[in-house]
Each structure stands twice: as structure tokens, then as C-alpha cells.
Amino acid sequence: MTTPQGARARARMEVTAAIKDEARRQLAAEGAAKLSLRAVARELGMVSSALYRYFPSRDDLLTALIIDAYDSLGEAAEAAEAAHAAAADAAPAQRWVAVCEAVRGWALAHPQEYALIYGSPVPGYSAPDTTIPPAARVALVLIGIVREAFERRGLARTPVPAELAPEARRMAAELMPGLPSEVAVAMTAAWAQLFGLVGFELFGQFKGVVEDRERFFRHAAAQLAHGVGLVFP
Numbered sequence: 001m002t003t004p005q006g007a008r009a010r011a012r013m014e015v016t017a018a019i020k021d022e023a024r025r026q027l028a029a030e031g032a033a034k035l036s037l038r039a040v041a042r043e044l045g046m047v048s049s050a051l052y053r054y055f056p057s058r059d060d061l062l063t064a065l066i067i068d069a070y071d072s073l074g075e076a077a078e079a080a081e082a083a084h085a086a087a088a089d090a091a092p093a094q095r096w097v098a099v100c101e102a103v104r105g106w107a108l109a110h111p112q113e114y115a116l117i118y119g120s121p122v123p124g125y126s127a128p129d130t131t132i133p134p135a136a137r138v139a140l141v142l143i144g145i146v147r148e149a150f151e152r153r154g155l156a157r158t159p160v161p162a163e164l165a166p167e168a169r170r171m172a173a174e175l176m177p178g179l180p181s182e183v184a185v186a187m188t189a190a191w192a193q194l195f196g197l198v199g200f201e202l203f204g205q206f207k208g209v210v211e212d213r214e215r216f217f218r219h220a221a222a223q224l225a226h227g228v229g230l231v232f233p
Contacts, residue, residue: 016054018044020068023061028112032122037061059125062116066127067134069113074137076106081141092149093222093230099141100194100221107198114202118195139191143176146187146228150179155229157182183229190224197221 022040037058041051055061080102084095107114116122117135149155160168160182168181176184197220200206201213210216222232 012054019051019054019061020065023065024112027065027116032062032116032119032125035062062122062125063128063131065113066117066131069110069117070131070134070137072110072113073103073106073117074134074141076102077138077141081145091230091232092145092153093225093232095145096142096225096228096230097218097221099138099145100224101218103138103194104198104201104217107202111202114198118199119203142191143179143187146183146230147176147179149230150183153231155180155183156226156231157229158186158227160185186228190228193224194221 019040022043023035026035026039026043035058037051037055038048040061041048044051055064077099080098081095084090084098146155157180164185165181168185171188172179172181172184176187179187197217201210201217206213225232
């Protein structure tokens with residue numbers, strides 16, 4: 001038997017989902033900068049005061065959409081890594097490429113959500129700290145692959161210049177404990193390059209430059225794996 005509290009909770013979840021779905025539709029049509037709670041309420045047949053009970057401000061709604069997008073992307077990366085890790089002959093470099101391809105696949109399937117989290121900043125919006133854990137999910141998957149390879153097989157490491165050494169040590173200590181400082185530098189560069197590759201494809205910068213984008217991306221992801229010290233069998 002459903003309790004009144006359970007029914008209310010389910011109804012709230014359904015309305016929250018409807019608000020987010022309409023907001024995503026508006027993101028696709030108008031962009032994040034033009035997202036409006038009043039417009040969302042109007043499309044859903046709600047009065048604005050009712051919608052504010054779910055999301056007190058536009059920024060609260062944006063934050064919810066951003067967290068959902070990061071979580072969805074993170075789930076795609078984690079699923080790809082888990083699927084390849086289960087294969088007995090999957091080398092860390094191959095798992096790395098699989099995760100990178102999952103990131104690209106998610107972005108191509110969800111271009112507006114990718115633009116929300118990796119596109120131009122939304123004027124007047126500052127993301128709260130609650131977005132940091134979901135934003136880190138892809139990076140943590142890649143770090144996990146590299147850490148496992150380092151502990152089991154070792155990595156091909158490229159020394160960093162002396163003037164970068166203090167920053168490299170800080171990055172390793174704060175962001176990737178247990179990994180060498182030169183690996184932390186390479187990982188950070190690879191992380192930025194991964195999303196740069198995806199963004200260039202998604203936002204049209206490869207038009208007239210790269211035709212076979214799937215094979216190009218796979219090769220580029222393999223180069224990133226080499227850059228962090230992973231070796232293909």
C-alpha cells in the first residue's frame with residue numbers, strides 16, 4: 001500500500017524530472033544563457049511560484065542539470081572501463097582508449113549537455129562545490145587505470161623541466177597521491193587534450209580538416225595513453 005508520503009515523494013520526483021526535461025529542451029533551443037524559470041514554468045503549465053518550490057533560482061536549476069550531465073558522462077566512462085577491465089587480456093592502454101571513446105560517444109549523443117559542462121561559461125553563473133565530485137568521475141577512472149598500471153607494470157615516464165618540478169610535486173600530492181610527479185603532469189595534460197579533442201569535433205573545428213573522425217580520435221586517444229606512460233601490448 002502506498003503511503004501519502006510515498007505518493008508525494010513520487011509526484012515530486014516526476015515534476016522535478018519534467019522541469020529538468022523542459023530545461024534541457026530550452027538549452028538545446030536557446031542555450032544556457034537564456035534559460036528562464038518563468039519560461040520553463042510556462043511551457044509546463046505551472047505558475048512560477050510553484051516551480052520555485054522545486055528550484056529556488058535559475059542557478060539552482062542549472063546546477064542540477066550540470067550535476068546530472070557530469071554524472072551521466074561519468075557513468076558512461078565507468079561502464080566502459082568496467083567492461084574492458086573484465087576482459088583478461090585487456091591492457092591498461094586499451095582500457096584508457098575505451099574510456100576516451102566512451103567520453104566521445106556520450107558527447108556526440110548529448111551535445112547540449114556536453115556544451116553545458118565543457119562549453120562557454122554561463123554569464124552570471126558560478127558553479128558550487130557540489131559539482132566537483134561528479135565532474136571528477138571521468139578523471140578518476142583514467143587515474144585509476146594509470147595507477148593500476150604503475151603499481152603492476154610500471155610506466156614509461158618523461159622527466160619534467162626543473163622549473164616545473166615544484167608544481168609537478170604539488171599536483172601529484174594534491175590530485176594524484178601515489179603517482180610520480182611527472183605522471184601527474186602528463187595526466188593533467190592528457191585530460192585537457194581529451195576534452196579538447198571532443199570539443200573540437202563537437203563544435204565544428206574539425207570541419208574540412210578531419211574526415212574520418214572516429215579513427216582519428218582512436219589514434220589520438222592512443223597517443224594520449226602513450227603520453228601518460230601506458231604501453232600497448
